[in-house]
Amino acid sequence: MPAVKTFYLSNIINSKIYSSTHKVIGKLTDIIVDISFKRPKLVAAKVKLHNKTKMLDIEYFNIYKKRNHYFLKCNKIDEVDVKHDNFLFLAKHILDKQIVDMDDKKVERVNDIRFAILSTGTFVIAVDVGIEGLLRRLGIARPVNKILKPAGINIPSDFILWDDVEAINYHHLGIKLSKPLSKLSTLHPSDIADIIEDLDRNTQLALFSSLDEEKAADVLEELEPEAQVSLIENLSTEKAADVLEKMPADEAADLLDDMEEEKVEELLSEMKTDASEEVRELMKYDEDVVGSLMTTDFIHFRENYTVSETIDMLRKLKPEPATIYSLFVLDKHEKLLATVSLRDLIVSESETKLKQIMNENINFVHDTDNTNILAEMISKYNLLAVPVVNKKMKMLGVVIVDDVLDKLMED
Numbered sequence: 001m002p003a004v005k006t007f008y009l010s011n012i013i014n015s016k017i018y019s020s021t022h023k024v025i026g027k028l029t030d031i032i033v034d035i036s037f038k039r040p041k042l043v044a045a046k047v048k049l050h051n052k053t054k055m056l057d058i059e060y061f062n063i064y065k066k067r068n069h070y071f072l073k074c075n076k077i078d079e080v081d082v083k084h085d086n087f088l089f090l091a092k093h094i095l096d097k098q099i100v101d102m103d104d105k106k107v108e109r110v111n112d113i114r115f116a117i118l119s120t121g122t123f124v125i126a127v128d129v130g131i132e133g134l135l136r137r138l139g140i141a142r143p144v145n146k147i148l149k150p151a152g153i154n155i156p157s158d159f160i161l162w163d164d165v166e167a168i169n170y171h172h173l174g175i176k177l178s179k180p181l182s183k184l185s186t187l188h189p190s191d192i193a194d195i196i197e198d199l200d201r202n203t204q205l206a207l208f209s210s211l212d213e214e215k216a217a218d219v220l221e222e223l224e225p226e227a228q229v230s231l232i233e234n235l236s237t238e239k240a241a242d243v244l245e246k247m248p249a250d251e252a253a254d255l256l257d258d259m260e261e262e263k264v265e266e267l268l269s270e271m272k273t274d275a276s277e278e279v280r281e282l283m284k285y286d287e288d289v290v291g292s293l294m295t296t297d298f299i300h301f302r303e304n305y306t307v308s309e310t311i312d313m314l315r316k317l318k319p320e321p322a323t324i325y326s327l328f329v330l331d332k333h334e335k336l337l338a339t340v341s342l343r344d345l346i347v348s349e350s351e352t353k354l355k356q357i358m359n360e361n362i363n364f365v366h367d368t369d370n371t372n373i374l375a376e377m378i379s380k381y382n383l384l385a386v387p388v389v390n391k392k393m394k395m396l397g398v399v400i401v402d403d404v405l406d407k408l409m410e411d
Contacts, residue, residue, distance in 0.1 A: 004065050008128070009113040010137045011070045012063065013091055017047060018073050025049060028072060029091070031058075033124060036086040039162050040124040042115070043087065044080045055082045058122065068142070090124070093167070098203055099127060100166040102183050105191045107198040108160065112136055127165055130158030168199070168207045185215055193222035196231075205234050213239075217246035220255070228255050233263060241270035249275070250295040250397070253282035290374060291367035293404045294388040294397035300328040301354055303337060308350035310340075326385050328395060329358050336387055336395040338362060364389050367396050374399060 009031065017026045026049035033040035042058045060076040088094065094110055101108050111133030114126045128136075132155045135141035145155055166183040184192060184207065192211075196204050196219070208216060208231050220228055220243060232240045232255065244252045244267060256264045256279065268276040278296055285291035299319055301310055314324065327345065329338040338358035348357050363377055364387045377386060378401055386399045 004063050004070070004117065006114065006116050006125075007063055007065075007070060008133075008136060009090055009095065009115070010133075012072055015070060015072050017045075017061075018071060020073065020075050025074060025077070026054075029053070031090045032082050033088050033090060034084070034086055035088050037123070040088065040090075042122040042124075044082050045074075046089065047074075049077075055080055063117070088167075094127070098168065098199055099129075099160075100168055100184060100195055101129070101160050101164060102166055102187075103160070103164040105187060105195065107195055114159065124162050126159040126161050128157065128159055130156050132157040168203055168210075185211060189215065189218035190222045192219045193227075196223065197227055201230065201234075205231060209235065209239065213242045213246050216243045221247060221251050225255070225258055229258050232267070233259065237266055237270050241267050244279070245271050245275045248295050248297050249278040250282055250293070250403075253279045253292075257283060257287075285367070288371055289367065290365045290369045290371055290388055290399065291396070293371060293374070294367065294399050295403065296397040297323060298328060298387075298395070298398040299323055300330045300395065301340075303329050303331075303353065303355035303358065305354050306350065307345055307348045307352045307354070307357075310345060310354060311350075323385075323398075323400075326387075326398075328387055328398075329354055330395055334395055335393045336362060336364060336389050339387070362387065365399070366391065374404070 012028055013030070015028050016024045017028055019025045026047045028045055029048055030046035031042055032044040032046060032055065034043045044055045045058050045061060047054050047056050054077075056074065057076075057078040057080045060074055060078055062073045062075070064071045064073065090113055094113060097110055098107050099110055100106070108127075108129040110127045110129060111131075112128035113124055114128060115122055116125045132141055135144055135155060141155065148155065168184070184195070187195075192207075192215075196207055199207065204227070208219065211219060220231065223231070232244070235243070244255070247255075252275075256267065268280060271279070282291065282294075282296070297320075299314070299317065301313070305313075310327070324342055327340045327342070328336060329340060331337055338355075338360045339362055340354055340358045344357045363381050363383060365373055365377065367388050367390055374386060377383060384401050386401070387395055388397045388399060389395050
């Protein structure tokens with residue numbers, strides 16, 4: 001019988017295993033791979049031998065094919081220890097599970113797994129997420145193809161190369177990896193949020209928990225409110241508080257507004273004092289007043305700063321794009337004096353003082369104003385960001401139009 005070079009997991013799973021003398025010695029129930037390789041390498045076979053389960057070294061196995069049937073031959077029974085952080089049971093942990101197609105950035109279900117036998121070992125090269133893979137598992141792909149062929153109909157196959165796969169349920173299954181979910185962390189937060197929303201609840205939590213706090217905070221901002229609350233409620237209090245600290249205070253306040261009071265207090269108590277106090281202040285505002293929409297993250301300068309000093313500070317701060325629509329000039333009591341446009345800053349000489357180019361004719365709102373006033377102001381003056389002050393003109397925050405556009409349109 002000729003040895004094969006490629007095969008599917010469905011070709012061999014639950015197959016009989018023959019000895020070198022052609023006697024049946026057991027049945028294959030799973031394949032164990034080492035995922036520390038670029039492509040998972042087969043290291044062991046889970047075999048049922050005389051009512052006992054053993055993990056046998058895959059090195060002593062050969063796979064043959066005769067008349068469209070696959071045969072497994074074990075030349076030596078040599079047990080191996082598979083209690084390793086990077087070892088994965090393919091049938092148990094990958095087959096029928098949700099994975100992320102990194103190329104198309106979407107969630108798929110694994111219907112089969114394809115292998116290639118090379119001189120250096122046997123490796124997983126792709127997962128089959130198509131209908132053909134499902135029919136192959138059921139053992140009816142060949143007859144169905146035969147029936148449909150005269151009609152010119154082909155069953156679609158859909159493979160994803162392992163290089164483009166991120167398996168995401170390791171944590172849920174109690175597997176600890178040395179490099180968890182490194183591919184997913186490279187995606188844009190909005191792409192990760194879309195993927196999370198397509199996963200089941202346990203896998204959502206496993207994926208989100210694997211992200212570092214900065215990335216998790218960015219992703220959380222992109223999720224729908226229901227998913228935000230679900231994740232924060234199911235994280236450990238310590239991890240949830242760390243993520244909330246990395247979010248803009250207004251985003252954290254909006255999220256906590258949708259949660260039970262007791263849980264909110266637990267999280268705020270776990271957060272660092274300065275971060276939690278900022279969130280508490282924002283949560284005091286009713287949802288129909290401006291204060292509930294503002295972010296407290298804004299950049300301000302003194303009027304005696306030169307253009308050169310201001311630009312140097314912006315380079316150090318590396319602000320988000322939304323926060324440099326307008327630069328605010330405050331006095332020593334934090335009162336709003338004026339604004340400076342980015343354009344005026346760039347075209348002015350480096351030694352020019354801000355007070356020479358600042359605009360003292362400011363459009364602003366009070367934190368206790370009704371949100372209706374914002375829509376009128378933004379429309380009338382074509383503003384991208386609106387400063388928010390208290391009755392003493394102390395600047396408290398800024399309303400970024402992009403962040404509140406949906407809310408204003410609803411109103």
